[in-house]
Amino acid sequence: MVSAKNLQPAIAERRLAELGIVLPPVPTPLGAYVESLQTGKLLYLSGVLPVVAGRPIFTGRLGKELDVEQGRTAARTATLNALSAAREELGSLDKVTRVVKLTVYLAAQEDFLAHAKVADGASEMLRDVFGEDKLPVRMVLGVASLPLGVPVVVEVLFEVDA
Amino acid sequence: MVSAKNLQPAIAERRLAELGIVLPPVPTPLGAYVESLQTGKLLYLSGVLPVVAGRPIFTGRLGKELDVEQGRTAARTATLNALSAAREELGSLDKVTRVVKLTVYLAAQEDFLAHAKVADGASEMLRDVFGEDKLPVRMVLGVASLPLGVPVVVEVLFEVDA
Amino acid sequence: MVSAKNLQPAIAERRLAELGIVLPPVPTPLGAYVESLQTGKLLYLSGVLPVVAGRPIFTGRLGKELDVEQGRTAARTATLNALSAAREELGSLDKVTRVVKLTVYLAAQEDFLAHAKVADGASEMLRDVFGEDKLPVRMVLGVASLPLGVPVVVEVLFEVDA
Numbered sequence: 001m002v003s004a005k006n007l008q009p010a011i012a013e014r015r016l017a018e019l020g021i022v023l024p025p026v027p028t029p030l031g032a033y034v035e036s037l038q039t040g041k042l043l044y045l046s047g048v049l050p051v052v053a054g055r056p057i058f059t060g061r062l063g064k065e066l067d068v069e070q071g072r073t074a075a076r077t078a079t080l081n082a083l084s085a086a087r088e089e090l091g092s093l094d095k096v097t098r099v100v101k102l103t104v105y106l107a108a109q110e111d112f113l114a115h116a117k118v119a120d121g122a123s124e125m126l127r128d129v130f131g132e133d134k135l136p137v138r139m140v141l142g143v144a145s146l147p148l149g150v151p152v153v154v155e156v157l158f159e160v161d162a
Numbered sequence: 163m164v165s166a167k168n169l170q171p172a173i174a175e176r177r178l179a180e181l182g183i184v185l186p187p188v189p190t191p192l193g194a195y196v197e198s199l200q201t202g203k204l205l206y207l208s209g210v211l212p213v214v215a216g217r218p219i220f221t222g223r224l225g226k227e228l229d230v231e232q233g234r235t236a237a238r239t240a241t242l243n244a245l246s247a248a249r250e251e252l253g254s255l256d257k258v259t260r261v262v263k264l265t266v267y268l269a270a271q272e273d274f275l276a277h278a279k280v281a282d283g284a285s286e287m288l289r290d291v292f293g294e295d296k297l298p299v300r301m302v303l304g305v306a307s308l309p310l311g312v313p314v315v316v317e318v319l320f321e322v323d324a
Numbered sequence: 325m326v327s328a329k330n331l332q333p334a335i336a337e338r339r340l341a342e343l344g345i346v347l348p349p350v351p352t353p354l355g356a357y358v359e360s361l362q363t364g365k366l367l368y369l370s371g372v373l374p375v376v377a378g379r380p381i382f383t384g385r386l387g388k389e390l391d392v393e394q395g396r397t398a399a400r401t402a403t404l405n406a407l408s409a410a411r412e413e414l415g416s417l418d419k420v421t422r423v424v425k426l427t428v429y430l431a432a433q434e435d436f437l438a439h440a441k442v443a444d445g446a447s448e449m450l451r452d453v454f455g456e457d458k459l460p461v462r463m464v465l466g467v468a469s470l471p472l473g474v475p476v477v478v479e480v481l482f483e484v485d486a
Binding site for chain 1: 203204268269270279299302304
Binding site for chain 3: 191195207223306308310
């Protein structure tokens, strides 16, 4: 439990630079929706896919065609796309005051058990950028299928300066 | 990205009339929960099923017993039920200031790929009623099964006049 | 539809005592995330598993290795863990002003149909503790797999005194 009073100042843009991360272009909606939307102090993002230049870096199921390490890579790639969508909306990721919630959807075999390990690919990226004291709550689940046949979709809810 | 300042005035009830849409009766909970709940400026709805007069218009899986067009019809039907639940809570859909988030759950075969096309059945209905500038963020996923064996469930989060 | 004005005073801690419920220890994250996080008047919780002393009380799928009654027990157990996480954050469950949303994830066979009955295991626990007038909206879905192979995960969003 972290009190809002004790949160460190925003360091996200500096941390990105230190990590040598250049955010990818903003993701493009696959239908009639928007990638980001702010209401009050909450910034909602659409589910983001592990795509680079509009193409999935992997397709297939975890535990079948794809292994845990590929799942973690997909989770990190999707998270970078989420950060890009957030920056586009906010102007700067330093306006993020907290990562509120992370949901990670995995297209995985029924007997898959490494949900937490794959989801940590996204969680650790968020921690590296926003800091340990801004970690979100999390839900991770194995699903039957995801858009474009990707193995991972990441959904992030941020708290931002209003 | 649409600034709140530039949003068009509420036209939802007039648009519904122009589209010749008469909303169905309010959905009935299948258990111990409520269909809608407002907290602050957010109106949460329960997941709504594609039912007419309490009965599913389709049961089965997309990509197996049901095709994409039937999925789109199911998505539209569920969305009308969601609008009915929202109007019951608000008195008028003109109190909706923004559709914040749309989640579309599809009971689909593992190799199903037309998630976005089916989900657009819901998105396009929301756009037709609330306007292009009030489109939500979106998540669509293929799941193993849904209540009553329906192929689609739609979940909507609205921003409303507090 | 329940107006906030008519809500009964908070009775959750007294009800827990009357029901003879002693909440379990706070759940432990399985990765890089937190179990609870408050933003404004909303208290978000991570998805909570039906674990006792860190071990799943059941693993397997509903409709295959596990039946509806076991699913309901798992839902109740997970809900107690959620209440424990909420109390840890708030100090007292009497600070809960409303249960906003309940999402119940079921690892179930594709032909499973008793989603509502299993989810009511969680809903009824929340009703018994917080009262009929604080019931949430709800989503329940059948998924392909869940962390640690459990059959049920419960996710709760609370409205609390800011």
